[in-house]
Amino acid sequence: MELLLGALILGLAYAPLGLGVFITMRVFNFPDITADGSLTFGAAITAALLVAGVNPWLAIAASVAGGFAAGSLTGVIHTRLRVNGLLSGILVMTALYSINLRTMGRSNVPLLTTTTALTQLERPLGALGMSMPDSTLPPLLLFGTIALLLVWGLAWFFRTDFGLTMRATGDNETMITAQGVNTNAMKIIGIGLSNALIALSGSLVAQYQGYADIGMGVGIVVFGLASVIIGDTLAGVFGSGFNVWTRLVCVIAGTILFRVIVAAALSVGLAPADLKIVTACFVLVAILLPRTRSILRTRGT
């Protein structure tokens, strides 16, 4: 139960990451590895500002803005300077490593004694007589609320005229150019939005875990992708692959389920060191599975 609760909270903290990866991978079909740097960037900005005594909500906002800047930089390098998409992300990710170290001043910043958004919530919740063991209530409420707001906001966004334009940009560039849309600008905004969400995850996770670490973003894009793939599978089960609402809710469910699976695997003896190779293999198999199924089908006929 305790294990499940921890996985639920961590899953909700990583929900913005899942949504961010969903935007680049599924809406734009753009493998954006900036995520590895921008998650840490979000954590680093929050850690530095919290240690300096800045209001935690301002620190979260600053992380989101930093993530947007990092993502749109990848977008600019990719579209305006015409650098391969993957390489654009790698360049920004690598540059962010230095920026993150500079932001934090060292490779690990503990936040156990600083005021965070979570400690700020503890008192009013306590005053209402609401509490749970190990102070799990503030993160559960905060991360859950943020996840719900994001799903609601993105579902709304993707149905506005601007959101339709963004989806069409990922779907068919020729078509949307003919409708008068500058696809470069749309990509820059979209990749920026994705990384703003990913940096938000970094900020939340740092505050929950009580530290920001230079290595916390390593491989995170694969974790995000695993969540999106689990979400897609769930969406497929519900049989509504095109409904934006369902897909976004399934991404959140995917991030939570992914964390539950990770927690379960660790508790039955998976070494934490092996977590990344297992996740990478999972994503590879998940990508190959539909393909082998169609290969088998064509061979059968």
Next chain:
Amino acid sequence: MIRIESLTATFGADIPNRVTALHDITLDISEREFVVVIGSNGSGKSTLLNVLAGTVQPERGRVLIGNTDATRLRAHDRAHLVGRVFQNPFSGTAPTMTVAENLRLAELRGVPKGLRRRLDARRIDGYRGHVAELGMGLEDRMGTPIGLLSGGQRQALTLLMATLRRPEILLLDEHTAALDPESAEQVLLLTDRLIERHRLTAVMVTHDMNEAARFGNRLLMMNAGRIVLDAAGAEKQALTPGGLLARFAELRAAAAHGH
């Protein structure tokens, strides 16, 4: 009205064997002219269309669309003037988006897309009327992702999308070449009907001499980057597929003897 002034377009300007796709072309297209362009591969007919669409930048010359000097406008910057239908039926529509969503984007061709949800039931009903006129039974499938429709259906919808907001010029790039004969005929008749109904100015590139003889009120034949035949009015009406093929044979013979 469209005006093309001493237009030259070159590919691979920086390599030794550069190709001049368009050679000092001057052309006026009046309001409501439906111009059919024919020519063999490499004659420059597609380049002419791409220069009008803004996807190819001319080396020299000017392009005026309506009252706008469009020479330096990129494709997305001149979209308010131009409706386009492509050879590939997959090019004109966003496959994972619904029929209604695609039509909404077409309705916003060339105008800013805001942060408002405007695709409501009333608007979808309006689109349904237009879609019903295509006569393909798609009016009940407004919520269907376009990718699930056939090539002919998608091409008919692209045509509707290109004319939903009246363009100064409609560009048709061999838009029936990838369809089966029956769908091609259906889309061609639809093209003719929409051009007539909205009193459009249109340029259609085709490989098919039958199409070239049957449709349009003006015909351009291109060869080696130049316009070699410009027939309008009664002269255009008198053209036959056989006559056009004979012209092509003459050109080929002249090329073999000349130079």
